[in-house]
Amino acid sequence: MKDVNQIQTFYFVGIGGIGMSALARYFNMQGKAVFGYDKTPTDLTDELVAEGIQVNFIDEISEIQKEVISKNNVLVVYTPAIPKGNKILNYFFSEEFSIVKRAQLLGEVSKNTLCLAVAGTHGKTTTSAILGHLLAECNMPVTAFLGGIAENYNSNFIYNGKQITVVEADEFDRSFLQLQPNIACITSMDADHLDIYGDASELENAFRTFARLVEKEEHVFIKQNLPLDGMTVAVDETADYQAQNVKIENGAYIFDLKTPDLTIENLVFHLPGHHNLTNAIMALGMAILAGSPTDRLPKALASFKGVKRRFSYKIKTETLVLIDDYAHHPTEIEALFQAVDEMYPNDHKQIVFQPHLFSRTRDFAEGFARSLSKFDEVVLLDIYPAREEPIEGITSKWLLNQIQAKNKRVVFKSALPEVLLKSKCRVKLLVGAGDIGAEVNSLTKKLKNETQS
Structure with missing residues (x-):
């Protein structure tokens, strides 16, 4: 590839994607000409347009800007999520x-x-966001490309040098093997993306290959x-980096961080x-190794x-x-239940879950059924297909039949306001990686209006 610093024009096919948009923002900030296509407008594409990036939403060659058509010093960027029939690509x-x-x-x-690369089947985005924030707050010269919108910045992009x-080291399509990390972490390694890897052992092999990309073992x-x-890394267990003396005060964790070289006491963490x-802990360890001043880390965290x-x-x-969460794998739903049950042990809990991908629903049905059954009420939406065609027999109704909760049902999205309002559960969760996220703001507004009237 030509030196990216020498390229003047970038065109992103799928620019509204969370990872694509962060890169688009980076090059736009560098003064490059940035253009892109996506299927539908979103809040994120609206923000890109407001930042001066030209985005079109019609998959026609005639919609490509003339500055791009000229092919003069242009780089086209795409993701595996783009359909094979996309005319522009x-x-x-x-x-x-x-x-x-x-x-x-x-x-x-x-x-x-x-x-600094953050890998793992779960936890990449949160860990990357914590790490980017720690470094920025310590005034380190960092650029962070995030797979989610960090609340502190209302952005998936942090720029401080x-x-x-x-970077998030994404295992999907073995993307993380394109990186050259100096420091890395692996937050988790549960079976996922079996449509890509075939089985869990191949996924684990890919993570081992990724870990070997880091020159020093002690930097992983x-x-x-x-x-x-x-x-x-562990919580309340013997490990090289561990959280000790963990307690909860006012909905936040208070803990001491023990590392091989030092202990930082009375850290406060709100998630x-x-x-x-x-x-x-992963983010703190990586920040320390990258040279962050340890006396500034407590305030930053x-x-x-x-x-x-x-x-x-x-x-x-x-x-x-009302809690909104992106969880779309059984392990993530288990972790979500642990978190919400720790914070609200005496309250009934309702989960609205939108399964993501027919293949994932089929491959992990037993895990989904087990984790969802822990909630007092389970509401399923239809499976969000994303890039997949339907698989015969794999439906939300099929998954529902495997869930042990007494109060369970499958509903259309249009029924969600009524379902949420009628539930007597104090704690309600909207969960999934599909388009359920687009419903959250309107559902929040309706629930607020009803509870205040």
């Missing part, structure tokens, strides 16, 4: 434009920096008990759940507000708690 291929996948471009941007990069942080070599606390759709409180009153 196929045009670029037929005309032999310079074309790369998003992961390749991220690897190029980060390769001449101190690259170019010498350090924080791994969650305790993963079958990998590196510095172990619920031991999985999030583990993410925070305490000021972290979270990531949108990662245990995001939409309503929090004496009578009603």
Whole structure:
């Protein structure tokens, strides 16, 4: 690939994607000409347009801007999520434009920096956001490309200099093997993306290959008990980096961080759940290794507000708690239940879950049934297909029949306001990686109006 610093024009096919838009913002900030296509307008594409990026939503060659058609010093960027029939992307291929996948471009941007890569089947976005925030608050020269919207910045992009990069190392399509990390962590390694890997052992092999990309073993942080070599991380267990003396005060964790070289006492962290606390330890360890001043880390961690759709409180009153979360794998739903049950042990809990992908629903049905059965009420939406065609017999009704909860049902999205309002559960959760996220704001508004009237 040509040196990206020498390229003047970038065209992103799928620019509204969370990872694509962060890169688009980066190059726009560098003064490059940035254009893109996406299927539908969203809040994120609205923000890109407001920042001066031209975005079109019609998949026709005639919609491509003339500055791009000229092919003069243009790089086209796409993701594997783009359908094979996309006219714009196929045009670029037929005309032999310079074309790369998003992961390749991220690897190029980060390769001449101190690259801090966050990998794992769960926890990447939260850990990356914590890490980027810690470094920025410590005034380190960091650029962070995030897979979610960090609440502190209302953005998936943090810019405080170019010498350090924080990137999400995505295992999908083996994208993370395009990176050249100096420091890395692996938050989890549960079976997922079996449509890509075939079985769990192949996924684990890919993670081992990723870990070996880091030159020094002691620069790889791994969650305790993963079958990998590196510095172990745990909560209230013996590990190289561990949270000790953990307690909850006013809905926040208070803990001491023990590392091989020092102990930092009375850290405050506001995100619920031991999985999030583990993410925070990962981020703290990586920040320390990257040279962050340790005396500034406590204030930086305490000021972290979270990531949108990662245990995001939409309503929090004496009578009603509404939480929005991106969880779409059984392990994530288990972690979500642990977090919400720790914070609200005496309250009944209702989960509205939109399964994501027919293949994932089929492959992990037993795990989904087990984790969802822990809630007092289970409401399923139809499976969100994303990039897949339906699989015969794999439906939300089929999954529902395997769930042990007494109060369970499948509903259309249009019925959600009534279902949420009629439930006597104080704690309600809207969960999934599909288009359920687009319903959250309107549902929040309706619930607020009804409870206040």
